[in-house]
Amino acid sequence: MILIVDDAPENIISLKKVLEVNGFEVDTASSGEEALKKILKKSYVLIILDVQMPEMDGFEVAEAISGYSKAKETAIIFLSAAIANVNLITRGYSSGGLDYISKPVDMNILLLKxxxxxxxxxQSRALNEMQTKLLEEIEFRKEAERKKDEFISIASHELKTPMTSIKGYIQLLERSLDKEDLETTRIRLHKVQNQVEKLNLLVADLLDISKIESGKLKFNKKYFNFDKILDHIVEIMQQANPKVKFIKKGGIDTEIFGDEMRIEQVIINFMTNAIKYAPDSDEVHLTAERRGDEIYFSVRDFGIGMAKEHQPQIFDKFYRVEETSERYQGLGIGLYICQEIIERHEGKIGVNSEPDEGSEFYFTIPLHPEMDAKP
Incomplete structure (x- = not known):
């Protein structure tokens, strides 16, 4: 928009008409004071400013405009009926003007300018937009690089831990075998098995991430008994964690359509996290219910919980709650994979949590989704 500032109405009318005929949007002010009020409220690309005005001349208006952060980059063209001289032109440029036209105005010259x-x-606006986008992209590259480096560091540490344990237990096993101490050997073999399973899960998660990124995470959907696989998982988890009591509530009591192995993966992740983040608790509550045309499943622990600001991000790839990252190991990809699995079942995943009061992770999936759903 162009602002014309002139105390002579006839000048405003003629200039406004020519500019509007040529497709420019025009606003007007008949005094310096009126112009300054308008500049505070609106943004202008160009101000055509008469020099000789009563009370506040054009130079004073331009000097005032230069003090407004909103308008200091706005271009100003001075109009003057006086004969242009060096002093006048010098004052015009020093007060913030970029050009000067003498009256009577040659409309062709004005339009050209x-x-x-x-x-x-x-051009300036396009360059600024490009610069802004470029800076945003640079910051996104920097953040992606930081996350990648952090992930590699965490992954290396997580993979190294079970490998170190396995190596240590094997050395102890050799001593037990030398002593023919079968009971100790059996205990240490069990510990090696636990570490191998932990390593296997870490590698499986890394492979799943790669498959998700490449769009190659496969699903084999069919009807299966949800309660049956839940009982099986609880039995295995109970054997591995004898000190924890798993309390089941409700049941589905019908077959559901989905990938049995992937749904089992989500349930195990929820239960493993419940044990991991509630080390001082001896109870984990499981709820399975049929709600209309969908099933609801949740795992409730009574551990450390989390603040509200973390909950929207907890399913993001590589996200880990900073306060717990030092105390509790993890890659920050398990829940991200769970979210992908549930969304591919046309379901929803979420969490309810309060600091020091525990967390409840849940998902819902439709009982009978369309058979032509994503494979």
Missing amino acids: VKTFYRIYE
């Missing part, structure tokens, strides 16, 4: 300033403005 207005179009030039508009072209410069559009």
Whole structure:
């Protein structure tokens, strides 16, 4: 938009008409004071400013505009009926003007200058937008690089821990075998098996991440008994964690359509996290219910919980709650994989949690989704 500032109505009318005929949007002010009020409220690409005005001349208006952060980059063209001299032109430039036209105005020259300033403005705006986008992209590259480095560091540490344990237990096994101490050998073999399973799960998660990123995470959907696989999982988890009591509530009591192995993967992740983040608790509550045309499943622990600000991000890839990252190991990809699995079942996943009061992770999936759902 162009602002014309002139105390002579006839000048405003003629300039406004010519500019509007040529497709420019025009606003007007009949005094310096009125112009300053408008500049505070609106943004202008160009101000055509008369020099000789009563009370506040054009130079004073320009100097005032230069103090407004909103308008200090706005181009100003001075109009003057006085004969142009060096002093006048010098004052015009020093007060913030970029050009000068004498009255009577040659409309062709004015239009040429207005179009030039508009072209410069559009080019400047395009450059600023490009610069902003470039800076955003650079920050996104930097953040992605930081997350990648952090992930590699965490992954290396997580993989190294069970490998170190396995190596240590094997050395102890050799001593037990030398002593023919079968009971100790059996205990240490069990510990090696636990570490191998932990290593297997870590590798499986890393492979799943790679498959998700490449769009190759496969699903084998069919009807299966949800309660049956839940009982099986609880039995295995109970054997591995004899000190924890798993309390089941409700049941589905019908077959559901989905990938049995992937749903089992989500349930095990929820239960493993419940044990991991509630080390001082001896209870984990499991709820399975049929709610209309969908099933609801949740795992409730009574552990450390988490603050509200973390909950929307907890399913993001590589996200880990900073306060717990040092105390509790993990890659920050398990829940991300769970979210992908549930969404591929046309379901929803979420969490309810309070600090120091525990967390409840849940998912819902439809009982009978369309058979032509994503494979």
